[in-house]
Amino acid sequence: DKLDAKGIETVRRDNCGLVRQLVETSLRKVLIDKSIEGAISYVQEVIADLLQNKIDLSLLVITKSLGKGANAEDYAAKQAHVELAERMRKRDPTTAPGSGDRVPYVIISGNKGMKIYQKSEDPLYALENNLSIDAEHYIEHQLKQPLLRIFGPIMGDDVKANSQLFSGAHTRKVITPMQQGGALSKFVKTSLKCLGCRVVIKSGSLCEHCQEEKAADIVMERMQELREKEEEYNRLWTQCQRCQGSLLEPVICSNRE
Numbered sequence: 595d596k597l598d599a600k601g602i603e604t605v606r607r608d609n610c611g612l613v614r615q616l617v618e619t620s621l622r623k624v625l626i627d628k629s630i631e632g633a634i635s636y637v638q639e640v641i642a643d644l645l646q647n648k649i650d651l652s653l654l655v656i657t658k659s660l661g662k663g664a665n666a667e668d669y670a671a672k673q674a675h676v677e678l679a680e681r682m683r684k685r686d687p688t689t690a691p692g693s694g695d696r697v698p699y700v701i702i703s704g705n706k707g708m709k710i711y712q713k714s715e716d717p718l719y720a721l722e723n724n725l726s727i728d729a730e731h732y733i734e735h736q737l738k739q740p741l742l743r744i745f746g747p748i749m750g751d752d753v754k755a756n757s758q759l760f761s762g763a764h765t766r767k768v769i770t771p772m773q774q775g776g777a778l779s780k781f782v783k784t785s786l787k788c789l790g791c792r793v794v795i796k797s798g799s800l801c802e803h804c805q806e807e808k809a810a811d812i813v814m815e816r817m818q819e820l821r822e823k824e825e826e827y828n829r830l831w832t833q834c835q836r837c838q839g840s841l842l843e844p845v846i847c848s849n850r851e
Contacts, residue, residue: 597622612653613736616640620744630748637741642764644729654727655717657696664693674714675699682716701731
């Protein structure tokens with residue numbers, strides 16, 4: 595059986611990948627598998643995973659084009675992708691998107707009252723800095739309306755569909771990752787330890803005993819560990835590129851487990 599979709603969220607480019615995946619799978623379960631309960635359970639599981647920060651970041655990336663120009667002055671109102679392009683230009687002008695480019699971004703958590711365009715961020719920057727995703731924004735502005743258009747008529751009305759899909763036990767557990775360099779980090783002091791015997795030292799990498807007795811052995815052991823880690827990294831990086839389908843573009847992927 596084949597599902598041919600036109601004009602809905604499965605083929606629109608201005609939605610994140612999670613919307614397309616949710617809508618397509620829900621329609622398949624309803625129309626092909628004839629399982630409304632299965633479709634509802636699937637949506638509830640995805641909503642729970644989103645609130646618990648278990649969704650792959652690549653599925654949350656939104657892309658929009660800088661059609662009118664690369665500068666914020668070219669637009670009448672502030673827009674998320676335009677403001678992000680300005681911030682990226684300040685960080686590194688050589689890699690910032692230009693006029694006509696499509697700008698990928700995610701919406702991260704922020705202080706209460708912050709505008710959406712203030713919470714847009716480069717996916718790679720969000721990954722590197724362990725920034726948490728604004729799950730409520732994705733539910734309210736990306737997932738809710740497409741899903742209600744499917745499940746509203748099926749379940750009788752939008753109120754019942756909204757109650758069953760977006761509230762209940764599956765929405766009560768929320769997990770937000772800790773950002774690196776939090777407020778408590780300024781009170782924490784790290785201590786140096788010897789690479790050989792792990793005793794606390796004041797400076798350097800080896801204690802006096804290891805420096806005299808087995809410095810060469812420790813260096814060789816660490817070099818072997820480094821080579822093994824480099825080989826493992828190269829294997830995983832190649833696998834991520836194959837999974838993404840491109841050997842040239844940056845890998846936008848996160849494993850939250």
